[in-house]
Amino acid sequence: xxxxxxxxxxxxxxxxxxxxxxxxxxxxxxxxxxxxxxxxxxxxxxxxxxxxxxxxxxxxxxxxxxxxxxxxxxxxxxxxxxxxxxxxxxxxxxxxxxxxxxxxxxxxxxxxxxxxxxxxxxxxxxxxxxxxxxxxxxxxxxxxx
Amino acid sequence: xxxxxxxxxxxxxxxxxxxxxxxxxxxxxxxxxxxxxxxxxxxxxxxxxxxxxxxxxxxxxxxxxxxxxxxxxxxxxxxxxxxxxxxxxxxxxxxxxxxxxxxxxxxxxxxxxxxxxxxxxxxxxxxxxxxxxxxxxxxxxxxxxxxxxxxxxxxxxxxxxxxxxxxxxxxxxxxxxxxxxxxxxxxxxx
Numbered sequence: 001x002x003x004x005x006x007x008x009x010x011x012x013x014x015x016x017x018x019x020x021x022x023x024x025x026x027x028x029x030x031x032x033x034x035x036x037x038x039x040x041x042x043x044x045x046x047x048x049x050x051x052x053x054x055x056x057x058x059x060x061x062x063x064x065x066x067x068x069x070x071x072x073x074x075x076x077x078x079x080x081x082x083x084x085x086x087x088x089x090x091x092x093x094x095x096x097x098x099x100x101x102x103x104x105x106x107x108x109x110x111x112x113x114x115x116x117x118x119x120x121x122x123x124x125x126x127x128x129x130x131x132x133x134x135x136x137x138x139x140x141x142x143x144x145x
Numbered sequence: 146x147x148x149x150x151x152x153x154x155x156x157x158x159x160x161x162x163x164x165x166x167x168x169x170x171x172x173x174x175x176x177x178x179x180x181x182x183x184x185x186x187x188x189x190x191x192x193x194x195x196x197x198x199x200x201x202x203x204x205x206x207x208x209x210x211x212x213x214x215x216x217x218x219x220x221x222x223x224x225x226x227x228x229x230x231x232x233x234x235x236x237x238x239x240x241x242x243x244x245x246x247x248x249x250x251x252x253x254x255x256x257x258x259x260x261x262x263x264x265x266x267x268x269x270x271x272x273x274x275x276x277x278x279x280x281x282x283x284x285x286x287x288x289x290x291x292x293x294x295x296x297x298x299x300x301x302x303x304x305x306x307x308x309x310x311x312x313x314x315x316x317x318x319x320x321x322x323x324x325x326x327x328x329x330x331x332x333x334x335x
Contacts, residue, residue: 080305111279139315
């Protein structure tokens with residue numbers, strides 16, 4: 001699993017071409033979730049799929065260079081903390097927990113800001129947890145070096 | 146009419162897929178067929194106008210979980226076939242559960258009935274209020290992130306905890322448990 005799964009040039013070229021469009025589609029789903037179907041959960045999975053595709057084709061070592069394990073684990077926490085932090089900020093602004101109305105002078109804009117931040121937190125957590133799951137599964141049973 | 150035809154077609158495909166999941170003995174084929182099953186489910190959700198649910202089902206159900214199941218199947222020892230030893234208890238269990246579900250379905254409100262209890266509780270308020278107040282057209286996002294913000298926070302924490310659990314179980318650099326795992330495997334082979 002640590003090495004390349006396949007040396008086929010077709011797979012590596014196609015995955016190189018697809019990598020950027022998948023991430024752009026993930027970002028589209030993330031930030032267009034207010035207007036169309038989508039949101040943090042789906043976007044996180046789509047972005048994670050791009051990185052998983054990369055580690056599947058080019059091997060786990062290269063995938064770990066692209067997304068270092070420790071940074072991935074920190075980002076898992078950053079997503080949850082971002083979500084919970086929005087709630088704390090709204091308490092500090094004399095609102096209730098996760099009450100987005102107080103985030104801006106206009107309640108409607110405040111809701112918009114709150115929803116985007118919260119969805120971003122969800123997206124970061126879901127994407128990094130999925131990458132972490134893949135790496136744990138793929139490296140399971142290897143001898144430590 | 147078209148709606149019914151498409152639904153009938155998709156559900157008969159689901160039945161065929163289920164039959165082949167039941168028939169096949171190869172683990173990888175079961176994983177692939179389960180992926181096809183969830184993809185058909187998401188097509189049914191699109192047909193029912195539940196686009197957000199369909200999107201999630203396609204991304205999570207047939208995308209990530211299929212990949213993870215393939216990884217898990219690749220880690221299993223080879224040469225072991227999936228054998229069903231005694232079918233009788235599972236057949237009785239399946240038949241009784243389906244009978245209970247069919248009895249319950251008879252009491253459910255009709256599909257898309259505007260007078261169904263779920264459409265009369267808080268949904269009219271959400272639909273009426275959210276467009277004027279939030280200026281966000283997707284009511285699903287409004288409910289998910291704002292009206293039900295606490296639930297979504299809980300879901301995110303559940304995903305985070307699940308990730309932590311898998312990391313703690315499968316990777317253990319400090320305890321050096323991986324080496325022991327290999328050693329134990331070798332012992333078993335002897």
